[in-house]
Amino acid sequence: MRLRTGDDDSQFLSTDDLAIEAELLVYAARVAPTPSAAFIDRVMAASERNPLPIAGQNPRVRASELVQAAGRRLGVALAQVAGGPSIPRRVRLQAGAMLVVVALLITAGAALAAAGATTVVTWVAGPQAPAAGSRPSASPALSPNQPSDISPRSDHPSDSNDPGNHGQPSQNPGNHGQPSQNPGNCGQPSQNPGNCGQPSQNPGNCGQPSQNPGNCGQPSQNPGNRPSDHPNASNNANNGGGPTEGPKPNGAAHPWGTLDVD
Amino acid sequence: MDDRELAQAIVAGDRDAFRLLVERESGPLVRACARILGDPDAAEDVAQECFVTAHQLIGSWRGAGSLHGWLLRIAINRALRMVKQRPRLLPLEDATGELPEMPGGSEPLAHLLMAERDRLVQEAVASLPDPYRETIVLRYFGELSIAEIASETGRPIGTVKTHLGRGLVRLRPALAEVRLT
Numbered sequence: 001m002r003l004r005t006g007d008d009d010s011q012f013l014s015t016d017d018l019a020i021e022a023e024l025l026v027y028a029a030r031v032a033p034t035p036s037a038a039f040i041d042r043v044m045a046a047s048e049r050n051p052l053p054i055a056g057q058n059p060r061v062r063a064s065e066l067v068q069a070a071g072r073r074l075g076v077a078l079a080q081v082a083g084g085p086s087i088p089r090r091v092r093l094q095a096g097a098m099l100v101v102v103a104l105l106i107t108a109g110a111a112l113a114a115a116g117a118t119t120v121v122t123w124v125a126g127p128q129a130p131a132a133g134s135r136p137s138a139s140p141a142l143s144p145n146q147p148s149d150i151s152p153r154s155d156h157p158s159d160s161n162d163p164g165n166h167g168q169p170s171q172n173p174g175n176h177g178q179p180s181q182n183p184g185n186c187g188q189p190s191q192n193p194g195n196c197g198q199p200s201q202n203p204g205n206c207g208q209p210s211q212n213p214g215n216c217g218q219p220s221q222n223p224g225n226r227p228s229d230h231p232n233a234s235n236n237a238n239n240g241g242g243p244t245e246g247p248k249p250n251g252a253a254h255p256w257g258t259l260d261v262d
Numbered sequence: 263m264d265d266r267e268l269a270q271a272i273v274a275g276d277r278d279a280f281r282l283l284v285e286r287e288s289g290p291l292v293r294a295c296a297r298i299l300g301d302p303d304a305a306e307d308v309a310q311e312c313f314v315t316a317h318q319l320i321g322s323w324r325g326a327g328s329l330h331g332w333l334l335r336i337a338i339n340r341a342l343r344m345v346k347q348r349p350r351l352l353p354l355e356d357a358t359g360e361l362p363e364m365p366g367g368s369e370p371l372a373h374l375l376m377a378e379r380d381r382l383v384q385e386a387v388a389s390l391p392d393p394y395r396e397t398i399v400l401r402y403f404g405e406l407s408i409a410e411i412a413s414e415t416g417r418p419i420g421t422v423k424t425h426l427g428r429g430l431v432r433l434r435p436a437l438a439e440v441r442l443t
Binding site: 021024027034036040042043044047 | 277280281284285288289292293296297300302305306309310313314317376379380383387398402403405423426427430431433434437
């Protein structure tokens with residue numbers, strides 16, 4: 001025992017601390033066994049089971065040994081838990097049943113969470129335009145190019161149901177630059193001032209005689225269409241709401257209307 | 263052969279170097295463990311585990327302190343862990359129903375009183391919180407000086423002195439009971 005009360009390492013202690021230190025030193029002096037004669041041989045034999053120090057081995061070998069040791073420990077632990085005689089059979093059965101119940105609860109919770117997540121994603125994404133061949137959505141949202149069931153419709157019998165060309169070129173080829181076979185106003189001066197020196201936007205009837213012989217100076221019985229409220233309403237100014245002022249030599253009978261400005 | 267050369271030889275697989283280390287350090291380690299555990303046989307078991315562990319891990323010794331201090335800290339930590347794990351009540355009778363042999367010989371009462379005092383000291387030291395427990399154990403059970411404790415633990419000498427003083431203060435109530443016995 002190298003320690004002595006009152007040496008350099010004890011000079012900072014108070015009197016009470018020195019008394020406690022003396023008790024500890026007495027105890028340490030009394031309990032000072034020497035190792036048995038076989039102790040060193042036992043230690044050498046125990047260390048021979050690990051012939052090479054782990055720290056000096058190849059890292060790969062060291063890692064494999066650590067994995068093997070972990071596997072052995074896991075096997076021992078599983079054997080103790082599964083078949084250990086210290087655990088009664090009833091307790092093991094209860095533990096197994098509890099594990100099954102916990103697994104079912106976790107599965108049910110995961111299913112509920114997945115359903116909730118799907119609902120949230122659908123709600124955030126909003127209604128989607130139906131794909132080709134798919135059923136239209138039941139959502140009340142309206143597309144600006146689709147006919148509305150809510151917008152007021154004209155009660156006029158000639159009210160156009162034509163939704164327009166939707167930006168596509170007209171299927172009516174016109175007169176293809178050929179002069180119209182329609183004699184026009186039957187020799188009477190037209191009340192229609194024409195295009196005011198501007199070339200007509202209507203190319204004609206493609207060399208075919210017009211099916212519309214005109215009104216021969218008589219006022220039209222067709223009062224025309226009132227302006228449509230539809231966003232794709234016709235650009236034909238003939239739908240001005242009143243009787244036409246004169247015969248239309250090139251008046252188009254096509255239901256989609258024309259670009260004629262008269 | 264200094265500590266660093268000894269450690270390098272053990273890492274290289276020199277069995278004689280390891281035997282030299284065991285012969286040199288077995289006495290202090292067994293004594294320190296016996297003071298913590300109060301049982302020489304258990305102390306040898308812990309010291310043996312400590313040497314086997316050191317044989318495997320000596321390559322990780324950084325050489326900051328001494329091999330003696332490094333081994334001592336391994337052994338002390340294992341012994342303190344065993345104190346926590348073992349049951350507090352030990353049977354007085356062995357399997358044959360006979361009382362264990364007492365070194366007190368003809369004065370069994372004095373031996374029992376001494377054993378009770380030893381048990382109180384062991385429990386009082388083991389119940390100290392760290393770092394006071396480590397400092398007290400290294401100083402009085404491991405027989406290290408304050409400078410050696412500072413070197414092994416990496417703490418300043420003043421801090422070690424403070425821990426030692428506070429540890430002794432915390433031991434006063436328990437050891438006062440020892441003095442009464």
